[in-house]
Amino acid sequence: MATDISEPLPGTKWRFRSLLLPYLFLLPATFFLAVFMAYPMIDAILLSFKRWDGLNPAVWVGLRNYRLLMQDDVFWKAFKNTAFFTIATVLLQTTIPLLVANLINSGIRGGAIFRMIFFLPVIISLTITGMLWSMILEPNFGMLNEMLRNLGLKEWTQLWLADRQLVIPSIIVVSLWQSLGFYLVIFFAALQSVPEDLYEAASIDGANAIDRFLHVTIPMLRGTIIVVVVLNTINGIKVFDQVWVMTAGGPNHASETLGTYLYRTAFGAMGSSNPQLGYATAIAILILIMSFVFSVIQIRTGQMREVEM
Amino acid sequence: MSATFDKRALMRPNILRHLSRYRLARVVKSAITYAILIALSVVLGFPLFWMVMTSFKNQREVFSSFWPKSFELTNYERVWNAMDLPAHLQNSLYVTGLNVTIVVIAATLAGYAFARLRFPKRELTFYIFLAAMMIPGQAILIPMFIFLKRIGLLNTRTGLALSMTGGAIAFAIFIMRAFFRSLPGELADAGKIDGCTEWGVFWRIYLPLSRPGIATIVIFQFMGTWNEFMFSTTFIYKPQLKTIQPALYQAVGRYAIDYTALSSGLILAIIPILIVFLTLQRQFIKGLTAGAFKG
Numbered sequence: 001m002a003t004d005i006s007e008p009l010p011g012t013k014w015r016f017r018s019l020l021l022p023y024l025f026l027l028p029a030t031f032f033l034a035v036f037m038a039y040p041m042i043d044a045i046l047l048s049f050k051r052w053d054g055l056n057p058a059v060w061v062g063l064r065n066y067r068l069l070m071q072d073d074v075f076w077k078a079f080k081n082t083a084f085f086t087i088a089t090v091l092l093q094t095t096i097p098l099l100v101a102n103l104i105n106s107g108i109r110g111g112a113i114f115r116m117i118f119f120l121p122v123i124i125s126l127t128i129t130g131m132l133w134s135m136i137l138e139p140n141f142g143m144l145n146e147m148l149r150n151l152g153l154k155e156w157t158q159l160w161l162a163d164r165q166l167v168i169p170s171i172i173v174v175s176l177w178q179s180l181g182f183y184l185v186i187f188f189a190a191l192q193s194v195p196e197d198l199y200e201a202a203s204i205d206g207a208n209a210i211d212r213f214l215h216v217t218i219p220m221l222r223g224t225i226i227v228v229v230v231l232n233t234i235n236g237i238k239v240f241d242q243v244w245v246m247t248a249g250g251p252n253h254a255s256e257t258l259g260t261y262l263y264r265t266a267f268g269a270m271g272s273s274n275p276q277l278g279y280a281t282a283i284a285i286l287i288l289i290m291s292f293v294f295s296v297i298q299i300r301t302g303q304m305r306e307v308e309m
Numbered sequence: 310m311s312a313t314f315d316k317r318a319l320m321r322p323n324i325l326r327h328l329s330r331y332r333l334a335r336v337v338k339s340a341i342t343y344a345i346l347i348a349l350s351v352v353l354g355f356p357l358f359w360m361v362m363t364s365f366k367n368q369r370e371v372f373s374s375f376w377p378k379s380f381e382l383t384n385y386e387r388v389w390n391a392m393d394l395p396a397h398l399q400n401s402l403y404v405t406g407l408n409v410t411i412v413v414i415a416a417t418l419a420g421y422a423f424a425r426l427r428f429p430k431r432e433l434t435f436y437i438f439l440a441a442m443m444i445p446g447q448a449i450l451i452p453m454f455i456f457l458k459r460i461g462l463l464n465t466r467t468g469l470a471l472s473m474t475g476g477a478i479a480f481a482i483f484i485m486r487a488f489f490r491s492l493p494g495e496l497a498d499a500g501k502i503d504g505c506t507e508w509g510v511f512w513r514i515y516l517p518l519s520r521p522g523i524a525t526i527v528i529f530q531f532m533g534t535w536n537e538f539m540f541s542t543t544f545i546y547k548p549q550l551k552t553i554q555p556a557l558y559q560a561v562g563r564y565a566i567d568y569t570a571l572s573s574g575l576i577l578a579i580i581p582i583l584i585v586f587l588t589l590q591r592q593f594i595k596g597l598t599a600g601a602f603k604g
Contacts, residue, residue, distance in 0.1 A: 022431075036472060127558055259447055291444075
């Protein structure tokens with residue numbers, strides 16, 4: 001890729017090249033997005049209108065998959081669980097990282113060390129997180145119950161992931177543990193761009209720490225807060241890895257999410273053999289529509305500015 | 310802080326008492342801040358610490374003591390050999406390396422175009438690209454499986470690496486565009502006056518300056534691909550070709566309550582990504598601060 005500096009500026013050849021250049025820059029990204037995203041996406045939409053077991057030819061069934069889904073109890077169970085998980089993680093994984101980022105940014109020493117510790121779980125995969133926490137939450141041998149017993153709090157021990165009521169809250173806590181640092185770093189980075197004199201001006205006007213947080217920090221970080229809420233929503237609606245690893249949707253669908261139900265219908269759990277690829281893809285399309293609709297609503301209500309996105 | 314300093318206090322004879330009360334308030338405030346942060350660090354760090362401790366214990370000590378009596382490496386040895394970890398780590402490195410290379414090159418070029426080059430319908434094109442970010446992996450899981458099978462890349466590491474490029478490129482473009490926008494535009498004018506072509510402006514001026522941005526997408530992408538589970542577990546089912554995450558997940562059954570072996574396996578899977586993160590983290594924070602998430 002030689003850059004010929006000596007090339008004459010005016011001239012039709014040069015002008016043609018500079019018109020074409022942006023498209024050359026976009027070419028690689030467009031190719032991969034088209035082949036490995038747009039094409040399968042269109043295929044998915046078509047597949048959701050078909051019945052297919054992966055072996056025999058697919059049959060066009062129109063809206064049948066979607067109609068069946070509306071009458072499917074497990075689907076609704078998964079829907080409710082996913083909604084609960086998403087709402088809880090959006091709330092927790094936005095407010096807690098924002099507050100902690102403020103604490104770290106309050107001018108204390110050693111902020112970088114805390115940031116580092118909080119970020120450690122983020123680099124660990126959700127799969128490994130799930131396996132680690134399965135060991136911790138295991139009722140008989142797990143570290144948590146073991147610790148409670150040693151502290152003389154035997155009545156506090158729980159079945160955790162095996163308990164129908166506690167399984168989703170447990171998964172929410174595990175997810176918070178894993179992703180707190182991620183959103184924390186995003187907020188921390190954004191806080192660096194809030195001008196110091198805004199805080200000073202507020203202090204002179206008699207604002208205390210809480211006032212400054214509510215009336216300076218939050219308005220200044222509005223754009224970042226929206227981005228974090230949107231990311232959390234998308235990640236919540238598609239939640240799969242940690243649930244699949246820890247409970248595979250059990251016990252008895254108590255932690256079934258749209259993600260795990262889709263996977264089970266398509267590829268079967270524990271070697272079940274009745275793949276319903278069209279039906280599963282219909283679930284996928286619903287996941288997509290929901291992420292899209294909620295993101296757009298959130299961006300619109302937050303009136304995302306177009307500058308510096 | 311200094312603003313709360315009261316001028317009238319100077320007039321009073323007990324000025325010293327006022328000052329020390331002010332200082333005391335500050336000390337109390339930072340003590341509370343530290344207490345919260347340290348407590349949170351303990352809660353967040355403890356599971357990891359416990360995992361490291363467990364990996365050094367022998368099987369009798371797992372439940373009987375918190376500290377391992379004789380830091381043993383036998384668990385690591387056992388898992389390394391039994392699971393054929395080197396092969397899985399190598400698979401993961403291949404998949405991640407190929408995927409990160411493609412994504413970083415494609416997204417840097419496109420991010421630059423969206424930030425600095427002029428062409429019709431630029432913003433609209435950007436938002437169309439960005440929409441791909443919102444498509445969850447599940448939506449394309451099954452068609453991708455069929456597609457890879459048709460082009461003969463199912464059960465290959467290359468196929469897996471390619472399957473994860475689509476959505477990732479959109480996110481990386483989002484970050485690179487923000488980063489290139491944060492660099493001053495006058496640089497381009499200066500370069501052109503000096504006789505650089507458009508390509509020269511990118512290659513000689515902006516690219517060398519974009520290291521923090523590139524470090525940011527390398528870290529995100531390395532984490533994303535190395536840690537990916539759903540595609541990895543679905544598109545490769547030949548045991549010897551499996552990447553590390555699904556390989557570990559499969560091993561869980563075998564080591565169900567052998568926590569010592571499991572812990573050391575998990576740690577061995579974390580080490581490569583820890584190295585990448587520690588090497589690039591300074592640039593990473595710089596890249597994030599440049600404004601990718603300012604909204």
